[in-house]
Amino acid sequence: MVVPDATHQRPDASHQRRLAVITGAFGGIGGELAKQFAAHDFDLIVAADHPGIHDASRDLATHGVRVQAVQVDLAEPSGVEALWGQILAAHRPVDAAAINAGLAVYDLFATENDLDAEIRLINRTVLASVYLARLLLPPMVQRGAGRILITSVAAMPPGPYAAVYSASTAFLNSFVEAVRSELKGTGVTVTALVPDATDAPLFDKAVVARQGFEALIAGTDHAAKGSTRDSLEDVTVRLPMPPAAPSGEGTTRERHLAAGTRTRARALGHWIHRRWWSR
Ligand SMILES: NC(=O)c1ccc[n+]([C@@H]2O[C@H](COP(=O)([O-])OP(=O)(O)OC[C@H]3O[C@@H](n4cnc5c(N)ncnc54)[C@H](OP(=O)(O)O)[C@@H]3O)[C@@H](O)[C@H]2O)c1
Numbered sequence: 001m002v003v004p005d006a007t008h009q010r011p012d013a014s015h016q017r018r019l020a021v022i023t024g025a026f027g028g029i030g031g032e033l034a035k036q037f038a039a040h041d042f043d044l045i046v047a048a049d050h051p052g053i054h055d056a057s058r059d060l061a062t063h064g065v066r067v068q069a070v071q072v073d074l075a076e077p078s079g080v081e082a083l084w085g086q087i088l089a090a091h092r093p094v095d096a097a098a099i100n101a102g103l104a105v106y107d108l109f110a111t112e113n114d115l116d117a118e119i120r121l122i123n124r125t126v127l128a129s130v131y132l133a134r135l136l137l138p139p140m141v142q143r144g145a146g147r148i149l150i151t152s153v154a155a156m157p158p159g160p161y162a163a164v165y166s167a168s169t170a171f172l173n174s175f176v177e178a179v180r181s182e183l184k185g186t187g188v189t190v191t192a193l194v195p196d197a198t199d200a201p202l203f204d205k206a207v208v209a210r211q212g213f214e215a216l217i218a219g220t221d222h223a224a225k226g227s228t229r230d231s232l233e234d235v236t237v238r239l240p241m242p243p244a245a246p247s248g249e250g251t252t253r254e255r256h257l258a259a260g261t262r263t264r265a266r267a268l269g270h271w272i273h274r275r276w277w278s279r
Helices: 028-039 053-061 077-089 115-143 163-182 205-218 229-236 252-278
Strands: 018-023 042-048 067-071 096-099 146-151 188-193
Touching: 018 028, 018 077, 018 115, 028 042, 028 053, 028 096, 028 146, 028 205, 042 053, 042 077, 053 067, 067 077, 077 115, 096 115, 096 205, 115 146, 115 163, 115 188, 146 163, 146 205, 163 188, 188 205
Parallel strands: 018 042, 018 096, 042 067, 096 146, 146 188
Antiparallel strands: none
16 A cells, blocks of 8 residues: 655646546446546546546546646555556646546345455445545645545445445445545545435436535535436335335346336436425
8 A cells, every 4th residue: 555645746836727526427326427627627537447548538628727737546456556646746736536436336235246356345335445545635625725536325224235325325424434534624525425326317417416516526525416316316215116025036137127226216206396386
């Protein structure tokens, strides 16, 4: 592990624009977050595991900002260290970071799970977030300024068929809350971006990213439960839902489809409610 040291970052005064680091910036919420930062005149360091991150960086540069792409596997500590090496090589303070790389793994933990995939998930979600935050924070605290956004998931109960994923996001929610509290008065804030599942028809990753960006800049504690859930939750619970597949029945895929149907039904309820109240 790299030992973080605030003195590692020597500011280069020739850069006028602020610098943001975004992980998981190849598409998805991270790609939309990167667009938000670029549109608000941040230079960017964008990271993902996919080689397409280089093309993505060229698109982002059309906003007239400097963009550096770093292709790294953040499920490995060496990937976090490689990204940190590129950040140090920029010789600029990091003003904001969106720690967003992550993918869910769905399976039946006891009998179907691919343990390697689950361990990679924990590394990508928990290890990479903790490690990167620990590297980024000391220089921010020393400068008395900085913003970190960590993408997790809206507070959820333990999630059958995604036991490890759900537990890892619960870790992140707890981690953000505790570190945020420790940072009070330092000028540095940590914000949780906690969207709902994107298979809801009204989920818009661009909207979630905008909400996340605004919350990050404002330094608020969390943002973006999703496109509609925030104001509508209490009504939609009264709508009829398709039953969840009983545990043990059907394949994992069938159970996921049933869960997806419930999510879509819930989102439809949100939409109906929103239309009703906006009349
Ligand atoms: N989509 C949802 O329903 C939803 C809901 C709530 C929360 N979230 C959270 O939001 C975050 C982004 O989700 P998304 O839906 O935008 O996912 P996505 O579209 O699949 O994007 C995930 C990003 O993470 C990167 N990534 C994955 N594994 C990586 C690794 N080992 N090293 C480096 N980069 C890696 C991917 O790049 P590569 O392609 O290069 O791997 C990609 O850029 C995740 O943390 C997810 O848990 C998503």
